[in-house]
Amino acid sequence: MRPGSTLLLLILAISSAVLTLASSTTVLKVSHHHKPLPLVDPRIVTFCNQTNHPEICIKSARLYGAKLRVIDATNVFNMLIEALQDRTHVIIARTKAMAKTQTSDQVLTCIESCLEYYNDAMDYTKEGVDAFVAGDVGTFITRLSAAITMFSTCNDGFVDFSIPNPLEEQNDRLMNMAGNCIAIGKLNFKGAY
Ligand SMILES: *[C@@H]1O[C@H](CO)[C@@H](O)[C@H](O)[C@H]1NC(C)=O
Numbered sequence: 001m002r003p004g005s006t007l008l009l010l011i012l013a014i015s016s017a018v019l020t021l022a023s024s025t026t027v028l029k030v031s032h033h034h035k036p037l038p039l040v041d042p043r044i045v046t047f048c049n050q051t052n053h054p055e056i057c058i059k060s061a062r063l064y065g066a067k068l069r070v071i072d073a074t075n076v077f078n079m080l081i082e083a084l085q086d087r088t089h090v091i092i093a094r095t096k097a098m099a100k101t102q103t104s105d106q107v108l109t110c111i112e113s114c115l116e117y118y119n120d121a122m123d124y125t126k127e128g129v130d131a132f133v134a135g136d137v138g139t140f141i142t143r144l145s146a147a148i149t150m151f152s153t154c155n156d157g158f159v160d161f162s163i164p165n166p167l168e169e170q171n172d173r174l175m176n177m178a179g180n181c182i183a184i185g186k187l188n189f190k191g192a193y
Contacts, residue, residue: 038062043071050187051180056173060180073187080184081129084177085122091170092118098166106161114154114167121150125178128185137189144182151175 040048040061048057060083061076068075095115102108128143151171158165165171 038066040065041068041071044068044076047071047073047076047184047187048180051183053176053180056176057180057184060177073184077132077181077184077188080177080181081125084174084181085125087177088118088122088125088174091167091174092122094170095167104163106163107166110154110157110161110163110165111167113157117150117154121147121174121178124150125181128181132185132188135189137186140185141182144178144185148175148178151178 040058044061044065045054045058048054048061051057057080060080064079064083068079092115095111095118099108099111099115102111124143124147128140128147131137131139131143151174155165155168155171158168
């Protein structure tokens with residue numbers, strides 16, 4: 001091999017190393033910019049797999065799971081409740097905004113009823129958490145089930161008027177989230193179930 005080509009190979013090797021560095025830096029920058037959601041601890045997935053809607057439970061864990069120091073049924077339950085309450089708040093705010101731009105009286109009537117149902121759902125959820133803390137599994141399940149009923153009653157209003165329901169997808173999501181809270185909450189009462 002001529003000395004010249006050795007030099008060329010060396011230059012190629014160095015420049016490809018620099019390119020590799022440059023591209024990994026770029027990847028780091030990009031992933032920092034579009035911050036990826038954290039991976040979910042498989043121990044949380046084991047809990048989520050015991051719900052009726054594991055994928056929704058895992059999504060909550062992506063947003064709230066990273067801060068769990070200990071992964072047990074109580075902490076996973078608290079995480080799911082926080083996710084449910086936060087989402088209900090967000091939906092209440094969106095629904096209020098939606099009410100302001102409504103031109104149809106029927107839709108407005110339904111939306112205003114839904115805002116009341118959402119407030120009731122928040123109260124029932126809170127009462128359910130209180131019962132959970134008090135170790136009263138019966139009341140816990142009753143209150144969380146009542147919250148689910150509130151979301152479904154909101155949907156019923158639109159069905160009764162036979163009008164499109166702009167809140168259906170969110171209500172279904174909230175019902176599934178509350179159902180997951182019941183499933184994981186029950187795991188804390190092993191003796192009773
Ligand atoms: C959870 O369930 C999914 C789908 O059934 C399965 O692929 C996965 O291995 C389960 N994960 C755990 C940790 O149990």
